[in-house]
Amino acid sequence: MIKIYKSQEVSDGAGVKLNRIIGSNKIDNANPFYLLDEFRSDNKDSYIAGFPMHPHRGIETITYMVEGSFTHRDSKGNHGVLKSGEVQWMSAGKGILHEEMPAMEEGQLWGYQLWVNLPAKYKMAEPTYRHIKAEDIPIIKEEGLEVKVISGTFDKVEGPIKSYFPVDYMDVKLKGGSFEKELRITNVIYVHTGSIIIFDADAKQEINSGNMILIEDVSKVKITGENSGFLFISSNPINEPVARYGPFIMNTTDELLQAFDDYNNGILDK
Numbered sequence: 339m340i341k342i343y344k345s346q347e348v349s350d351g352a353g354v355k356l357n358r359i360i361g362s363n364k365i366d367n368a369n370p371f372y373l374l375d376e377f378r379s380d381n382k383d384s385y386i387a388g389f390p391m392h393p394h395r396g397i398e399t400i401t402y403m404v405e406g407s408f409t410h411r412d413s414k415g416n417h418g419v420l421k422s423g424e425v426q427w428m429s430a431g432k433g434i435l436h437e438e439m440p441a442m443e444e445g446q447l448w449g450y451q452l453w454v455n456l457p458a459k460y461k462m463a464e465p466t467y468r469h470i471k472a473e474d475i476p477i478i479k480e481e482g483l484e485v486k487v488i489s490g491t492f493d494k495v496e497g498p499i500k501s502y503f504p505v506d507y508m509d510v511k512l513k514g515g516s517f518e519k520e521l522r523i524t525n526v527i528y529v530h531t532g533s534i535i536i537f538d539a540d541a542k543q544e545i546n547s548g549n550m551i552l553i554e555d556v557s558k559v560k561i562t563g564e565n566s567g568f569l570f571i572s573s574n575p576i577n578e579p580v581a582r583y584g585p586f587i588m589n590t591t592d593e594l595l596q597a598f599d600d601y602n603n604g605i606l607d608k
Contacts, residue, residue, distance in 0.1 A: 339555055345357040352390055359376060369524060370575055378446075385447045390439070393586070395434075395587075399428045402452075405445075406449065407419055410436060412436035424470060429463065433607045478495055486510075506572040509567070518559070524552075525571070526572070532565050532566035
């Protein structure tokens with residue numbers, strides 16, 4: 339099954355203008371993915387306010403910076419500057435507070451944040467933070483094809499991230515070549531540059547930039563394009579109850595209320 343969704347312009351954080359790909363009134367989630375945002379602008383007024391200190395519990399957040407830079411700081415003492423081509427992979431676990439603020443006042447800021455739900459047995463794990471440098475992320479180059487492997491495996495090359503459960507996350511560029519990949523159950527493709535042609539059995543569809551393709555229960559995909567680019571994100575759904583509000587994703591309403599109580603009492607990350 340293949341469905342196509344148009345990204346939605348929203349404002350979040352302290353007023354950052356975003357393209358919301360997952361987590362909108364068009365598509366609430368693509369289990370286990372509960373949010374995918376694209377921040378992309380060369381107008382500093384669209385991003386300069388950033389994302390001041392805010393909490394998370396029960397999820398992983400993955401920030402991938404294509405261009406520009408963000409400064410990260412969290413309540414566990416982690417601090418760093420996320421630069422072009424780099425990735426921040428944070429497992430909030432039982433709770434963490436963090437902020438992400440532009441480390442620039444001019445130029446283009448282009449990046450993505452993805453929220454991945456955690457299974458119940460990991461929701462109250464200790465938080466972890468990983469900053470992956472651009473040079474540590476493999477890039478596979480074939481004729482007309484370039485694949486940046488953030489996590490998962492492509493052509494027997496494995497990305498640097500080992501998450502709680504398997505997630506494929508790749509940035510793909512096409513210049514006349516083709517991308518072919520075995521699929522998991524939930525597969526998200528977001529076209530960020532140009533247009534692509536996706537093959538489904540005997541049919542094919544052309545998808546333009548700004549659109550997301552959700553593919554479920556399909557074993558393999560083939561994509562072609564000229565001067566095109568897309569994110570490929572794939573995993574399997576978590577078959578557990580979900581209680582969600584704002585930055586917290588838990589399994590029950592009681593757990594969700596406890597998260598808010600812990601945050602309000604200043605012990606979310608203790």
